Amino acid sequence: MRELNAIHLNGLRAVEAAGRLGSLASAAEELGVTAGAVSQQITKTEAQLGRTLFERTARGLVATDFGRLFLARLSNAFGELADAVASARRRDxxxxxxxxxxxxxxxxxxxxxxxxxxxxxxxxxxxxxxxxxxxxxxxxxxxxxxxxxxxxxxxxxxxxxxxxxxxxxxxxxxxxxxxxxxxxxxxxxxxxxxxxxxxxxxxxxxxxxxxxxxxxxxxxxxxxxxxxxxxxxxxxxxxxxxxxxxxxxxxxxxxxxxxxxxxxxxxxxxxxxxxxxxxxxxxxxxxxxxxxxxxxxxxxxxxxxxx
Known part of the structure; x- marks a missing residue:
């Protein structure tokens, strides 16, 4: 768990949302921030990881080979977190x-x-x-x-x-x-x-x-x-x-x-x-x-x- 201390959670959320939804605009809408803020969070997270997660192309963000593997595990992890929060909120x-x-x-x-x-x-x-x-x-x-x-x-x-x-x-x-x-x-x-x-x-x-x-x-x-x-x-x-x-x-x-x-x-x-x-x-x-x-x-x- 100590590895997480070096990575900002908001940055991981931005990476996961952009990868899952396919665009900065969609990720920004889901997270309630601007597309520019999402882009900055992704850049910071890549710097903290020391790995490139997305290629910047004319069509938008395209996940690298490493990025695809990383995003799959990240989405699963956030899914588990969402389930944990939902279970705490639901009484029955x-x-x-x-x-x-x-x-x-x-x-x-x-x-x-x-x-x-x-x-x-x-x-x-x-x-x-x-x-x-x-x-x-x-x-x-x-x-x-x-x-x-x-x-x-x-x-x-x-x-x-x-x-x-x-x-x-x-x-x-x-x-x-x-x-x-x-x-x-x-x-x-x-x-x-x-x-x-x-x-x-x-x-x-x-x-x-x-x-x-x-x-x-x-x-x-x-x-x-x-x-x-x-x-x-x-x-x-x-x-x-x-x-x-x-x-x-x-x-x-x-x-x-x-x-x-x-x-x-x-x-x-x-x-x-x-x-x-x-x-x-x-x-x-x-x-x-x-x-x-x-x-x-x-x-x-x-x-x-x-x-």
Whole structure:
């Protein structure tokens, strides 16, 4: 351990981050400093080690032969440190804290929690239903599920499901919907916080420039969905919001036309903390459930259109 006394820990952190992330800018973002500061720390560390870790090229830093071996061991060492810090912060290893939007928790997750418990009886979930983008490096959240473009700073994001939108309404309201243009006869219930408009679906359906008559506007997507179930209007929904209601028959997706929004559902986690086995198990289970949910939704829509 005495060898470490001659090397500054911040310099080793800068070396490891730059090597792992591939650029000074990315390392600076993760460490909360400037790219110039990272470069200086790397230079100081190389001087302290007496070895060159990176070649400076027009394309950026390229690890030397020695640097690649050194970085591999350094990353493993910092991974162990991160796990040690995480274990001190977590009170109960059997509890997995999940951060999801309230609408995802209410309309997708709660229906399926029994199946997770059956597959993983040794893992207890703590659901943090919030739209706040928590700091995954400092909070006790293990895994988050967010909807967006996947480019949130400071997190590792993995695509779960591309978001597609489509109209849904009660079975009674769908009776006279034979072609897409018929939907213009109905009133719409609107999610006032939606990241997209009806025009996205109209373009896909060949109705670009059309407008819906708005009956009610809600500040929460789940309330708009309840209004659609109650027959108060047609809603522009997406798979994880309306899939269960369509599959169960309380809503109908009257056309087989879906439009991509450019957004998606993403798993997000900290870049600096290793994933626990519980987190990996949860993500695998969610992917299985999403795949099965989409299979059931597609089958239900196909059955309706075939009648």
């Amino acid at each position: 290893e059997s509890v997995l804290t999940i951060s999801v939007a309230p609408v995802f928790a209410a309309r997708w997750l709660v229906y399926r929690l029994n199946r997770f418990a059956e597959r993983h009886p040794d893992i207890r979930l703590r659901i943090d239903a919030t739209t706040t983008l928590v700091n995954l490096d400092t909070s006790d959240v293990d895994v988050g599920i967010r909807v967006g473009s996947g480019d949130w700073p400071g997190v590792h994001a993995e695509l779960l499901l591309e978001q597609e939108i489509f109209p849904v309404c009660s079975p009674s309201m769908a009776t006279d919907l034979l072609v897409p243009a018929d939907i213009l006869k109905l009133s719409a219930v609107i999610d006032g916080h939606s990241m997209f408009t009806w025009e996205a679906w109209f373009k896909e359906a060949g109705l670009s420039g059309s407008e819906m008559t708005v009956r009610h506007t809600f500040n929460e997507a789940s309330l708009a969905l309840d209004a659609a179930i109650a027959g108060q209007g047609v809603m522009l929904a997406w798979q994880t919001l309306a899939g269960y209601a369509v599959t169960e028959g309380s809503l109908v997706a009257p056309f087989g036309i879906r439009a991509k929004t450019g957004f998606g559902h993403y798993f997000v986690c900290s870049r600096s903390r290793r994933e626990s086995k519980a987190a990996v198990a949860f993500k695998r289970w969610v992917r299985d459930e999403v795949e099965e949910g989409m299979r059931l939704l597609n089958a239900k829509v196909a059955s309706y259109l075939g009648n």
